[in-house]
Amino acid sequence: MARATKLNIDSLKALGADKLAALVLDQCGRDAAFKKLVSAALAGASGPEAVAKLIDKRLDALDRARSYVDWNKERAFRDDLNVIVDTIMKELAPASPTLAIERLLRFAGTHVNVYQRVDDSGGRIQAVYGLAIEQIGALAPKLGPEDAQRLPERMQAALIESHHGYLIDAAQAVLPHLPEAVLRAWDMVLVPLAKPKAKKTGRGGFDYDPVEHQASEIRQLIALKLGDIDTLIAIEEGLPEHRQQPLAVAELLLSAGRAEEALVWARKTSKGGLKVMRRPDLAEGGMVMDLDSVLRAQLEARILDALGDKEAAQALRWKQFETTLDPGALSAYIAALGDFEEFEALDRAFAHVMSAKQIYRALYFLAGWPRLDLAAALVEREAKQWDGAYWEILSEVAETLENDHPLAATILYRALLDDILDRGRSSAYGHGARHLAQLGVLAKRLDADAVTRLGLNTHTDYELGLQKAHGRKSGFWSKVGKA
DSSP states (O other), rough: OOOOOOOHHHHTTTTTHEEEEHHHHHHHOOOOOHHHHHHHHHHHHTTTTHHHHHHHHHHHHHHOOOOOOOGOOOOOOOOHHHHHHIIIIIIITTTTTTHHHHHHHHHHTTTTHHHHOOOOTTHHHHHHHHHHHHHHHGGGGGGGGGHHHHHHHHHHHHHHHHHHOOHHHHHHGGGGGSSSHHHHHHHHHHHHGGGBBSSSSSSSSOOOOHHHHHHHHHHHHHHHHHHHHHHHHHHTSSSSSGGGHHHHHHHHHHHTOOOHHHHHHTOOOSOOOOOOOOOOHHHTOOEEHHHHHHHHHHHHHHHHHHHOOOHHHHHHHHHHHHHOHHHHHHHHHHHHHHOOOHHHHHHHHHHHHOOOOOOOHHHHHHTTTTHHHHHHHHHTTTTTTTTTTEEEHHHHHHHHHTTHHHHHHHHHHHHHHHHHTTTTTTGGGGHHHHHHHHHHHHHHHTTHHHHTTTTOHHHHHHHHHHHHHTTTTTHTTTEEEET
16 A cells, blocks of 8 residues: 655645646635735745735725624634735745834734724733734844834834733833843833823722833833833832732842832732632532732741741741641741651641631641641531532542542442432533442442441442432433443
């Protein structure tokens, strides 16, 4: 049997120009995006000005378009946008990085109109714009001194009013490649634009102003690039309270060896902040964890270590662990202990976990540490309390406990199965059938005395109870034996 010919440059060249030209022409009739790439390549043969003119025509059309892009045409629309960026980078950039950056900036500016025409909930269109901005950074090192000096002005003209922060993204991409003199000159231009404007109506605070927001953010990026922490802090202090990031400033000051100042910033509280809820937190009634407070405690402990106050640092880490039952907090506490001190600390920690009222948090911690013996003991102690509605926690722990702790795994699998059947969750009947099958396997390894001691039914009695209570759920029983 003849070996298939591989597609590569050499094999395609072997076809000859006439054959390749015919194939390309045929494909152009089938694929509009491919046709645009070929047209760009043909224009490239005439020089960068011809390619730039072709790109400008496409950007003009993109600016003028107002029709809504239906969901079934989104992929083709995204491909068209990608073709524009590809054409700029492959056909124009090698000949003229300056012209290429100008077109990339103009393309980035079309996002205002484009986002009004398409539902980009999946982020696929945004990804194209993000790529275009990354390419500006890739081309920046290829600019001559004069064009590099003018680059901030060009970026600012194209993107200063972007509500999506694209000028900030572009600045992050190009700052590593701009000379110090250019950065300082740009900073001076941004100073008047970065002054916050107070609201004229409504409650106190500040309206969102994309010009001010981006200008102040870029000024801080410039200060960071220049190693000017004091200027960065001064800008931060002038921002509205809800936009200040004291933890980021504290981290910078700590890195610079200015621990006392870092501690002041770490202890500042900011409005808002990200709230998180772990899976066990949901099971505990929706307990919310303030992520900033977690990060603040971790950072403050590191700063206290730097200041030589190890006792206060450890007290902070322990308090965080006690409050959250977060394995990371305990790990940080243990890591800072001296040799052989961790054994007593771990005993103390596990005793605290076992006494916690938040049994789902405790189980999550013990299974993840792992201390499976204690996790099993907790499951058995609270045998009647587990709610199978929290299947994301219980199913994972049950599977983990199967090998060495069959009784605890049985308790959790029963809780999961009971919830599925009690609530008639037909979409989960397949899972329920698998749980019942696994319970049958585990039953052969159970200690009868332990089952009696916990007041649990034998597996036979448990299954008979299911048949009596849920015998009419044919959708479930039809899956039993097939799992």
